[in-house]
Amino acid sequence: MDKVVDSAAEAVADIAPGSSLAVGGFGLCGIPSTLIDAVFQAGTDRLEVISNNAGVDDWGLGLLLGAGRLRRVVASYVGENKEFARQYLSGELEVELTPQGTLAERMRAGGSGIPAFFTASGVGTQVAEGGLPWRYAADGSIAIASPAKQTQTFETPEGAKEFVLERAIIADFGLVRAWRGDRHGNLVFRDSARNFNPLAAMCGRITVAEVEELVEPGALDPNQVHTPGVFVHRVVALTPAQVSDKRIERRTVRPRSGVAR
Structure with missing residues (x-):
């Protein structure tokens, strides 16, 4: 083609x-x-x-x-x-x-x-916990904040670790x-x-x-x-x-x- x-x-x-x-x-x-x-x-x-x-x-x-x-x-x-x-x-x-x-x-x-995957990047930060400013209001306040994401603990060779779900x-x-x-x-x-x-x-x-x-x-x-x-x-x-x-x-x-x- x-x-x-x-x-x-x-x-x-x-x-x-x-x-x-x-x-x-x-x-x-x-x-x-x-x-x-x-x-x-x-x-x-x-x-x-x-x-x-x-x-x-x-x-x-x-x-x-x-x-x-x-x-x-x-x-x-x-x-x-x-x-x-x-x-x-x-x-x-x-x-x-x-x-x-x-x-x-x-x-x-x-x-x-x-559709989605788990990653260690962002665990323990606002990337996972939510609250990152996506859009500010005119007065400088946060108009739209990032939502909290699902986290889950998995066993790894180094032991149990927490991961965050990304879409x-x-x-x-x-x-x-x-x-x-x-x-x-x-x-x-x-x-x-x-x-x-x-x-x-x-x-x-x-x-x-x-x-x-x-x-x-x-x-x-x-x-x-x-x-x-x-x-x-x-x-x-x-x-x-x-x-x-x-x-x-x-x-x-x-x-x-x-x-x-």
Whole structure:
């Protein structure tokens, strides 16, 4: 089945207001920037985003955030986006902060048909006990707090330990970026750009992949495929300009040895 569509705009045209999006990337590494921009250009709003973070103020998910298009974010890191922090603290945005490994496993579980799982992460904290501020009121009080989660004790090789129940994540759409992909939707990610992309692809009911290099079926070594085409519904081949349009989250340099200042 040929899953290639002509443009990013066509690929995201059925993302409706209020949809949930699982978005790959870590910081600005491996983010599906072309698909995000297509959603931005379409004017879609009231979106819930599940992603490690929300980009930076003027790139990636930061574009949607700055335009007031996001109603809720499930993430593990506020990080470099000042607008993300401002909207959260002012009560304009609902934010469910989740331990990073737990977020990854919740997405993987959603794509694997596992409704929930027990983990040690968060035991003995507000992650398990509830009370984390999801949304603030205008006066700074907590308008919506996280609920308490079920805990259970299990025997482990180290003895009895307490674990907390976490629910899987299934999103309406998954948006990812791959280094190489074929027309059947098989994807290969490169180095650290792999990050959350396979997980976002798994947990989306409809997954759209932008690929830097589109190859014909059979060109990919099956042993090197990170995400099988069964998880991918649409493929967008990027232009050379789109491939090269990448940002660095924070540039840090130091003088070269032997070079006069």
